[in-house]
Amino acid sequence: MLKKRLIPVLLLQNGLLVRSELFSIHQVLGNPIHEVERFNHWSVDELIYLDISRDDRYDLGRDDTRVRGLTDRLGILQEVAKTCFMPLTWGGRIRTVEEMRERIARGADKITLNTAAVRTPELITQGARVFGSQAIVVSIDSKRLPDGTLEVFIDGGRTATGLHPADWAREVERLGAGEILLQSIDRDGAGEGYDLPLISAVASVTTIPVIACSGVGRYEDYAEGIRAGASAVAAANIWHFKELSDRGGKRALAKAGIDIRT
Amino acid sequence: MSRSAAIAIIDYGMGNLSSVHNAFDALDCPSTIAAQPAQLREAAGIVLPGVGAFGDGMRNLRERGFIEELEKQVRDGGKPFLGLCLGLQLLATRGFEHGENAGLNWIPGVVERLQLPPGLRVPHIGWNDVRFVKKDLLYTGLGEMHAFYFVHSFAFRPDDPRVVSGVCEYGGEFVASIEFENISATQFHPEKSHQHGLSVLRNWARKVAAPC
Numbered sequence: 001m002l003k004k005r006l007i008p009v010l011l012l013q014n015g016l017l018v019r020s021e022l023f024s025i026h027q028v029l030g031n032p033i034h035e036v037e038r039f040n041h042w043s044v045d046e047l048i049y050l051d052i053s054r055d056d057r058y059d060l061g062r063d064d065t066r067v068r069g070l071t072d073r074l075g076i077l078q079e080v081a082k083t084c085f086m087p088l089t090w091g092g093r094i095r096t097v098e099e100m101r102e103r104i105a106r107g108a109d110k111i112t113l114n115t116a117a118v119r120t121p122e123l124i125t126q127g128a129r130v131f132g133s134q135a136i137v138v139s140i141d142s143k144r145l146p147d148g149t150l151e152v153f154i155d156g157g158r159t160a161t162g163l164h165p166a167d168w169a170r171e172v173e174r175l176g177a178g179e180i181l182l183q184s185i186d187r188d189g190a191g192e193g194y195d196l197p198l199i200s201a202v203a204s205v206t207t208i209p210v211i212a213c214s215g216v217g218r219y220e221d222y223a224e225g226i227r228a229g230a231s232a233v234a235a236a237n238i239w240h241f242k243e244l245s246d247r248g249g250k251r252a253l254a255k256a257g258i259d260i261r262t
Numbered sequence: 263m264s265r266s267a268a269i270a271i272i273d274y275g276m277g278n279l280s281s282v283h284n285a286f287d288a289l290d291c292p293s294t295i296a297a298q299p300a301q302l303r304e305a306a307g308i309v310l311p312g313v314g315a316f317g318d319g320m321r322n323l324r325e326r327g328f329i330e331e332l333e334k335q336v337r338d339g340g341k342p343f344l345g346l347c348l349g350l351q352l353l354a355t356r357g358f359e360h361g362e363n364a365g366l367n368w369i370p371g372v373v374e375r376l377q378l379p380p381g382l383r384v385p386h387i388g389w390n391d392v393r394f395v396k397k398d399l400l401y402t403g404l405g406e407m408h409a410f411y412f413v414h415s416f417a418f419r420p421d422d423p424r425v426v427s428g429v430c431e432y433g434g435e436f437v438a439s440i441e442f443e444n445i446s447a448t449q450f451h452p453e454k455s456h457q458h459g460l461s462v463l464r465n466w467a468r469k470v471a472a473p474c
Binding site for chain 1: 314384385
């Protein structure tokens with residue numbers, strides 16, 4: 001049987017590892033290079049790194065002890081890849097096929113597109129043609145509006161698109177995406193569990209795997225995400241604030257009767 | 263061990279080679295990335311990795327002059343060979359991804375799209391159990407079954423079932439690995455399958471007399 005996957009999402013901002021809340025509050029956790037071996041030895045099924053730095057901060061190079069431009073960011077990836085013997089997905093600020101190639105050449109197995117996919121949807125198709133659909137993950141950031149409806153946001157949650165996540169998901173599949181990383185802006189860092197109707201709305205209209213993310217506060221939340229239709233469950237903050245969070249997460253999934261890799 | 267006796271990883275423009283190289287590094291097993299066919303002559307063993315379409319893979323191997331050298335080293339010379347993912351599929355007679363393409367035809371058979379009942383998602387991405395049919399080379403010391411990481415939509419159907427060393431289930435049984443004389447190959451990615459994947463690579467490397 002194909003196993004359901006458990007995936008940590010590690011957020012990088014200006015070269016440092018951070019935790020995130022509501023896509024806007026970020027707390028520094030440490031140096032990714034020093035911590036990478038720890039992540040690589042977790043008994044998890046994949047790793048997703050997202051560079052959530054904003055362009056302007058990088059361009060101004062305000063903190064030159066942390067960030068030394070583009071090569072440094074790719075340098076982090078190269079270090080991560082050296083001891084990562086599981087699938088590695090890299091995302092954030094990827095705008096061109098050439099930028100995909102640079103990341104895949106340094107050890108990423110998959111790249112994720114988010115803002116660029118909405119602005120230039122043909123990038124999904126171009127990437128899939130060059131690297132295969134399996135290498136193209138489209139990340140969808142969804143927000144629940146005051147009236148309860150769902151909308152896709154880009155630019156790190158700052159720009160509304162007018163797209164419904166289910167419609168956009170169906171479209172990215174048609175364009176050649178191999179997986180969807182589904183995030184919820186209002187659940188980010190809240191620890192209240194996944195937005196289950198969102199997961200089920202997207203998973204029910206797509207045939208590619210959906211990776212659920214945002215909102216995990218307890219290990220039991222993972223199983224709910226799987227039941228809502230996700231093929232893989234991801235989380236960010238829980239990995240940094242609980243001891244042995246890999247084993248705890250796997251144990252809770254197994255207890256819920258979900259077939260996982262032990 | 264001299265540098266010349268290293269494992270050669272063929273670079274033919276099909277996917278992420280550095281992860282295979284990193285895996286052999288982690289095993290303290292010397293390997294080199296070979297962009298020139300001549301580099302295969304000195305190698306103790308040859309690895310053909312690869313992610314991508316069947317037709318592109320064969321065309322790239324041909325255009326870079328690898329096919330003739332591979333035939334000489336592996337088929338005529340009996341050099342140990344390990345195919346990974348697309349590197350397994352290219353062993354077939356023919357592949358049917360984006361039209362029909364001729365393969366290396368070292369192991370007669372065809373590469374066809376996974377036949378899936380409705381409801382199963384393609385590609386087959388993720389960790390799935392491989393049941394070991396042969397246990398004395400790639401799977402030495404690994405017991406009966408373990409989960410490995412797969413990413414593919416096509417699978418190899420060899421004419422002769424005796425070449426199969428591991429099988430996997432996804433909507434039906436398919437070939438997870440091949441072991442036949444000096445040729446080994448896996449449909450899954452051992453370099454992405456944690457410690458059991460590294461064990462598969464180490465087992466193969468030991469057999470090819472690389473000291474690791």
